[in-house]
Amino acid sequence: MSATGRNLIAAHTEVRAEIARTDSKTALLLAFVGAVLAGTWSVARDLPLNWAAIVTGGAGLVLLVGAAGLLLRSVRPNLSGRHGFPLWATLTPEQITAAVASDLAADVAGLSRLAVAKFTGLRRAVDLTMTGGALLILAALLTAGGAA
Template identity: 50%
Template sequence: MSAPTTSHTTDQTTPITNKNLDDACHDVEAKISRTDNKASLLLAFNGAVLAGLASAADKDLPRPAQLVGGCAVLTLAASAVLLLLVVRPNLGGKSREVREGFPRWAELSEEDLLSAMRQDTRVIRVRALSLIALAKFERLARAVDIILAALALLLVAAVLTIVGP
């Protein structure tokens, strides 16, 4: 009977498991990068829309259009907060134990770091990165929904402006 494998060694893993772990690490890292890029583009979009709205702030608009437009600005601000949380670095903090990666390595002595480098932590890394990616995607999806709501409010404000008091 063979000894059970642990998540910290590659001695008994198969070549396909090694390939799958490597692929999973790269895939999750790429997804995190894509999410950050999308969030950055949406932050720029929010900034452009808010700048356009700021240029209309001194216009004499009907009160209902001002109220709905103000709600749209607050909605865009809420989406910007979510997008900032998407791109905010996750270094672990006090709320969770960091078991792998550069935040953990920074805490180790040189000897402990060398020991850590001898361990296969891909399973831990895939899980940790997947949790980070999932949180980023959820925030990104919520931010997009909020941006769509803000655009709907801006459409209502435009109609109210055209229709008048």
């Protein structure tokens, strides 16, 4: 095998590992956001909230729901058939061997674009989660302080 072939295989493996790593982070953050949403609802429904806390907390919850939407979009299966399993499901074993041998560079490029899109969605979701969390903390402080 040539050095180029080994480098392509290494790049392909690295990109697939990055996608798996991003999906793992996304799953953890989605579980965290869900727990924060559920916990906030459980606590807030039993408290006498003032308008400032309601508005601030509501904005925080909206941002958390937006973050959950980004996370779900990031892990949504891509069944367009351009890469991976959906395409391979339509090919014979000989066609799969030929496609993998000849299109490894194209697969690395396609998977790299997919990894960047997933990473970008995860990054935006983290930003929304941090902002939403800060607003929920502010709402809790407004409630505890009794601001009118």
